[in-house]
Amino acid sequence: MKGLVWLRRDLRLHDQTALSFATKECHEVELVFIFDKEILGKLKDKTDKRVSFIYECLKEIDEKVGIHVLYGDPNIEIPKLFKKIKADKLFFNRDYEPSALKRDATVMKSISKVASYKDSVFFEPHEVLKNDGKPYTVFTPFKKKWLERFNNLGKNVSDFKVKKSKIKRPTQKFNEKIFKKIGFTYNPAIFKGGESFAKSELKKFEKKIDRYDECRDFPSVDGTSNLSVYIRHGCLSIRELINFSLKDSNKGRDIWLSELIWREFYQMILAQFPKTIKNCFKEKYERIDWRGGSKEFRAWREGKTGFPIVDAAMRCLNETGTMPNRLRMVTASFLCKTLLVDYKKGEKYFAEKLLDFDLAANNGGWQWSSSTGCDSQPYFRIFNPYTQSEKFDGDGIFIKQWCPELRGFSSKKIHSPADADMIEQSEASCRIGVDYPYPVVDYKRKREEAMKMYKEGIST
Template identity: 40%
Template sequence: MTTQALTLVWLRRDLRTFDHTALQTAIRQGRPLAAVFLFDSDILAPLPAHDRRLSFIHQCLSELHRKLAELKIPLYFRHGRADIEIPALAAEIGAKTVICAEDYEPQAIARDTRVAAKLIAADIHFQAVTDQVLLAKSAVMTQQGQPYQVFTPYYKAWLAIANEQYAGWQSRDDWPALHRLQQKLPAALPASPPPPSLSSLGFQTQPLVQAGGETAAQAALGDFLNRLADYPLTRDFPAKRGTSQLSVHLRFGALSIRHLVYLAKQADNEGGALWLKELVWREFFQQLLYHYPDVANNAFRAEYRNLAWQNHPEWLERWQRGQTGYPIIDAAMRALAQTGQMHNRLRMITASFLCKDLLIDWRLGQEWFAAQLLDFDLAANNGNWQWAAGTGCDAQPYFRIFNPITQSYKFDPDGRFIRRHLPEIAHLDHHFIHAPWLGGSNIDRNGYPAPMVDHAVQREKALVLFTDAKLA
């Protein structure tokens, strides 16, 4: 297509222009640029046509295509296998280097290894840069050179390394990559067409409760910064707008993790410190998956890899449909199905209920969330499910069993969230909406089911399940 040497930037989980490591790295090489986004058939093939994540990604790509066009950087779209399409495009346009951001998921690492081998065989350089985390791979290790397996010491080490690495950077202007792309290199390729329609890829456009794209992400970030001071007081209450609402934007890279860490540290208040810890939890799970890829499908703690889960299919289905008889659980699960979103506190409660009350394997819950969540991220989803199930890296994991009734009273005291998603019992007052069965026959539940299990009984069974596994 051209006789001039090019750099090709392969976009994946970095759908933005602001503070974009791969693009900045490519610009410094001084060659004309092109970018590509691959609709990876290996990823898309198992997904249902109504998967809402494709609608979000499509919105991100439509905006990114326009932004890069203004910088004379064509963004090409391909559909197929990565190890076929990326080397083919690189050869077609005369790219001498392909640059992308690292991905730490096992399947992604295997994919990138295959692509790199094909590129190297074609005498094309492959370069992966750090972008989706601040401190990648083995940047944070114990004094013995081993990965951290407990969050608190990891967090302290992470802070020390991050503070040293970014010491003296007092403003955004001090960050080498924290500025918008400004260097307009000479264009060597014609403009590219916009992203293909979802229907041509076999998907249906879905309504979204959060719009995709860098503009929407920056607006959501600005909104959260206005609420950051109240974050410690509101973050656990699902009826309130208390969480950051940024996870999906961070998942697909419409926001930069470096920028968010910078803002959290600049806040210099309790809200900023708490938000920073949540961002580091994300990095903790990323490095855990990188060093221990087996955790994607197996318990981190060896003694819990053969737990005698009961796995009643009907119970799993009732949990998925929001028909357990526990209002806070059912409201959360129905909200997930309707919107693709779930509040962090509710993720913990519903996960604990599946594993500790219904005695169902955490991997079945992990699989359901993976299919439903708009912000699904393998590392975070796996890490949080294993934390809730008691199979992950935690000092006393199996003792943590959330009581769905007390959690409901504490974090949705007026029943506002429950009423929003359970119209059958929306008429109940705040005394009975958390546990309608306590009102006896005088309560009209409009067909809403009675509790499918007794929490106190199931709690004891869960403790026996884990104790027997430890003694085995």
């Protein structure tokens, strides 16, 4: 039997479920990846680094075993290739995003023999449910059930081995000419794509994981795994990451495993409640009259709000496509609850910029921060950008990295440079209003306004 394996968010050759089953069942297997015309068409920036990241992942696979890399509509290209190479069975790993489910259902109609597998999550969205069969909407009991199920399996995490010798290299070569075809330019990201780079990033994290609980919230300390972009594209398997977290037992590892469970929680929420893509999870929050204008939204996007921690985080995002989790929460909360701008605008902006953009995690993060989501923080809990800054970037190291014009300020004044008098500004060689903006809004006043805006919205 000949198999065709369709890669999507599983760009690796190790511990890969669909590929493992295909190489076990078939005498010969070919691999394919489709640059989806519709998805690429929606990307405004034709130098989008995520496309280059995917290219690098595919390049490594191509060098090792060979892969067909096509451009077009998967509903047309997959059946066409299936026929052309005279395959008997199509294999792929399941993707739970609503648009992917729709696409896969259509492809499956045109091919008689298809097998799909669980791979990108440890438990699928229907596998961790409440006792009454309903989905969880609160994280803590979800996590409890997740761990209960996991422990009942005897913490048995399989490794789906791949027989690479069964993979046939296509005659057509894959190279950078693909960029011309898809209308993009090669523009490498700070993380290089591919499973070998993912593995070396994981190795670096080995030295940090035991202190993850203490370090993860401090943006100037490299205390997290930096694996999200690799996890997003499946350069590492979720099973190996779970195993990795269990190699020892301590708080750092427990909390890191919790983050992987948050990821599955949001995947489950998106699959069980697909309306959250467009709407607030909590329906009545849909009535909030967001009154922040385009001036505030522009200042936020450009990192020119006059709130240093927010500006540093946004400039970091704009330049690198990454932002530490603590600052994602701070900037998201700031947009909705200080600038009073609709979270959907911020969510869309993050979706355009984040290298690790993942619909479920991004939507979950934004709905949590804006208090519109399931299990989100209450609307009256508003992150104070000044105290967050003092607490998590006390010496202003992260601020100084991304807002160099503020480097001359003391650790005390760097969090709120508009409070510096003329002498301090002159000593710091930074004039507020000239070299760095005044705060775009008055924080205290906006805090009151936000409370009113939420209260009125949800009680109408």
